[in-house]
Amino acid sequence: MARLQPKKHRLPYVGKSPSSVPPVSNLFLPAHQINGSAKHKSQGQYQDPVGRIASNPGRSSHGFKRKLAAMKSRLIRSHRSPSSSSADPIVSEGAQEDPEPRQVAQDVDTQGLPSKAGPDPEPALAGDDLDVARQVFESMKPIPRAGEIAVNTVAQASTAVAELQNLSSTYLQPLKMFNNVVTTIANVHPYAQIALGILTAASQLIITQANLDSAILELLKKVSFVYAFLLEDDTIKNIDAMRVPLAKIAQVISACVQFIRDYSETTSFWKRLGKNIMSETQTAIGDYTKTLDELMQQYRDRQSRDIHINVYHVLEDLNMEGMAYAGGAGLDTMKKCLENTRTEILQDVINWVNDTHPEAPRILWLHGQAGRGKSAIAHTIASWLKDVGGLGSCFCFVRAKQAECREEKMLTTISRDLASRYPAFRRAIGRVLAEDPSLKTTPDLLQQWQKLILVPLSEAAGGIVGNVVVVIDALDESGGVSWRENILLLLTSTEAANLPSNFRILLTSRPLPDIERALRGAIHVRAMCLDDVPAELAERDITLFVSKKLLSLKDTIGHMGIQRIVHKSNGLFEWARLACEFVDPSRAFGQTVEERFMSLIAVPSDEGKTLLDGMYSTILDSVMPKSGTPFLRFRSVMRQLLTMLEPLPIAALNHMRSLFPSEEEHYDVVIILQFMAPVLSGISDHTLPVQPLHASFNDFLTDPLRSGPYFIDTSDSSDLAHASLQVLYRELSFNVCGLENSYLSNSQIPDLSERIKSNIPQHLSYSCKFWAKHLEVARFDLSLVTSVQAIVESEKILFWIEALSLLGALGSAECSLAITV
Known part of the structure; x- marks a missing residue:
């Protein structure tokens, strides 16, 4: 066996297990530098900084060459004396220790690793190793010197990898513990x-x-x-x-x-x-x-100071020249929610962002009527994500900038933002553009979506920290319906449903008909309606908002004045914001704060009424022409709504309209109301009554100086008077609810409410209660006189009284009859 160990080329690191071999990167260092990193190694064991004993890398098999090196080490160790087995052959060459050991050694030393040696191998085990090693070496030919060096190099490299893995595992323990603790x-x-x-x-x-x-x-x-x-x-x-x-x-x-x-x-x-x-x-x-x-x-x-953060993202040179980018369409931190407001909604959105479930909805549609604060929430989320490095892109539409055609630049802008934020995405899109440079300038939305978003995102998903969030604000203020149709098709496509699980799109808009139709049924889209926020939460947040905005006026307006503004806002943050600006002393030219406040609260002056006029005009301009049949129908439907004394759902409105005197008025109100969702309730849910979301919209439409071409004249109620009388004549009947006993009082009928709901439809209930009111403000018409006579001079009058009794409105009968005299 001596021939295997020439004196001039003595096998290195004999007398120790392979785990004591220095990292492979030390192979070409002087011996005195290697000594510093070896001084904490024991025979076959390594104790890490947190007290765990790592497994002996020399006992694991990683190929024939490593087995060979391990056998040789064991064979030589078995023939050495105990004293020589603990000696380090490299140090024994007389080298001095370097005062600056290698970096890996510093990592070990700073953790205070003990130098305690591991236990000696058991004799039986050593004997078994020796027998196996002898059998292998006796059956082999001598190894050339070059091969011998290669064998040892492989063994050292494998050991270095094992040591690195051990060190890495040590440093990963706090990360694993954090993942367990953070859930609590x-x-x-x-x-x-x-x-x-x-x-x-x-x-x-x-x-x-x-x-x-x-x-x-x-x-x-x-x-x-x-x-x-x-x-x-x-x-x-x-x-x-x-x-x-x-x-x-x-x-x-x-x-x-x-x-x-x-x-x-x-x-x-x-x-x-x-x-x-x-x-x-x-x-x-x-x-x-x-x-x-x-x-x-x-x-x-417990301090927070500004600090510059250098981020070492290596962004390979990527020529995106010609790829459209919408400047100024990004995050606006001035639109953020006031601190400590909208906390429940923001919490809900953050839970969705952080949701790690693979089936979590990829898109969150935050919608609501004008003035509900959708943009404020979107920009707050975007700002928070940017602070922690988690914002992929923020793209905002603004109606005033429609001339910029931002809709055509949305996907390319988002793609460029993602490329600048995530190196993995940048590398992926670089490959896409290298294969097809024409994609940088294509106006084809489908190609932009597939090639500039989906493909690179799919390739980069595994190399991105956390969830990628893209915020798209005010989609309803984008281009026309035709463009929205295309982008909505993409957002509701199968590809969107199968986006990487760490990709999120936060989308905000008013509930326009086309947007609602597209998004409402998509299983990968979660809808969150701000109109459904409990009134007490909205009032709490608006109180905080108004109190902060009017802090300098607290002695002038007082707490009660603030509460009156809050109450009048009807949950509209935009109205509250504009109201605060209205009473701002710097804007109160020629008036005191008290005067402007009273005009706002009581009967708003011209200045006060214009707070939301601009918003309403903009909304109507976007959906309604100012001439032609559509405009005439708009005015007719809105006249019907504004002259109603009690709001009715769409079905009841249509029934009443079908009885208007002029056949030209017999059309489905949906053809107009479907475009009025931003300012009216009951449009998306037909079971709810249709009515203005805010009283100021009614004021706006009924004031010609404010609404201009959209003015609605409510002075004549002839159509509703005629329709109500027709409903009474046609639908009133004896024992309308089918009561078995007429001797029981209403309170004694256990299922009366169900009977009323089933037998007295809403349009009949309305007509019973308000026909006389409409008749009172109607123009004189002989047809109306005839209709009234047909009721009051017949048994229908008794059926009407019975219906009023069941509806709990019998007290109005006297006044109604007095109008007919």
Whole structure:
């Protein structure tokens, strides 16, 4: 066997298990430098910083060459004396220890690893190894010197990888613990929850990372330290109060994880640029480390200071010239919600953003009438996501800028934003554009959607930290219905339903008919209606808003004055905002604050009435021509609505209209009302009564000075008087509810309400109660006189009284009859 060990080429690292072999990157270092990293290795065992005993890499099999190296080491170890087995042949060559050991050794030393040696191998086991090794070596031919070196190099490389994996596993423990603990954290601000969501996603991406480069082990160590800091009781206790530094920590951690994830691509890029890879790496790690240390100190000091965050995204050169971009269509932080308002809604949206379930809806449609605060919520979410590095893109439509044709630039703008934010997406879209440069200028929405969004997003999904959120605000203010039809087809397509599970689209709009028809039935679209927010929550938030806006006027208007403004707003944030501006002293030219306040609350002056006039005019301009048959029908339907004394659902409106004297008025009101959803309720849900969402809309339409061509004259109610009388004559009957006993009082009939609902339709109930009121303000017409006589001079009058009794409106009978005299 001596021939296998020439004296001039002595096998290195004999006398120790393969686990004591220095990392492969040390093979070409002087022996005295290697000694520093080897001093904490024991015979076959390695104790990590948290006290775990890692498995002996020498016992695992990774190919024939490694088996061979392990056998040789065991064979030689078995022939050495106990004293020689503990000696380090490299150190025995007389080299001195380097005061600056290799970086990996620093990582180990800073954790305070003990130098305790592992237990000696059992004699029986050593004997078994020796017998096996002898049999193998006796059956083999001598190995050439080059092959011998290669065998040992492979063994050393495998051991280095195992050691790196052990160290990585040690640093990953706080990340794994964080993932377990974060699920138990509750009752924190939605802003803090966004940060926690990013931190969780970042930790998961690192944990599942297949390969880690030794050069970035120091950065992993710092990331591990940050997660350990986040697990401290004092840190968790103050998460809500220190959510701003927490968000910045999340942003930097996200950038660190992305840097670790993309390190191989990053070094390749640096190499192409001729940069010093080690120097660039150390600079990036140093900046990240310094920033994280400062942010953690801010957290400890309970302070929040501005800090510049360098993000080392390697963005390969990508020529996007010619690819349309809508400048000025992005995030507007001035539109954010006031602090501590809309918390329930914001919480709901954040829960959707952070939802990791693979079947979570990809699109959230936030809709509601004009003035409900949709844009404020959208920009708040976008701003929070940007703070933690989780905003993919924010694209906003503005009606005043329709001339810019933003709708044609939406998908290309979103694609460019994603490319600038996520290196993996940038690389993917770079490949797409390299194959087909014409995609940069194509006006084809389908190609833009598939090639500039879906394809690169699918390729990049696994390399992105957290969920990608794209905010599209005010879709209803985009181009015409024809363009919206195309984009709605894309958003409701099968491809949209199968978007990567970490992709989200937050979409806001008014419930225009075309948008509602498209989105309402899509299974991957979740609808959230701001009109359904409980009145008490809206009033609470508007009170906070108005109180803050009018803080300087609290002594002038007082608490009661603020409450009156809040009440008059009817839950419309936009009205409240404009009302606050209206009473602002800087805008009260020629009037005192008290005077403007009283004109706003009591009978609004011309200035007060214009608060929402601009909004209403804009809405009507977008859906209604000012001439022709559609415009005449608009005025007729709105006259019917505004002269109604009690709102009715669409079915009842249509029934009444079918009885109008002129046949030209016999059409379905839906052809007009379907476009009025932004200002009327009961349009999308036909079971609800149709009525203005805000009293100011009624005021606007009935004042010719304010509404101009949209003015509605409500002075004549002849059509409704005629229709009501026709309903009474045709539908009133004896014992209309089919009561079995006429001697029982209404209170004694247990199912009376069900009987009324089944037998007295809404249009009949309305006609019974209000026919006389309409008759009172109708123009004189002989046909109306005839209709009245047909009722009051017949048994129909008794049936009418019975119906009023059942409806609980018998007290109005006297007044109604007095009108006919």
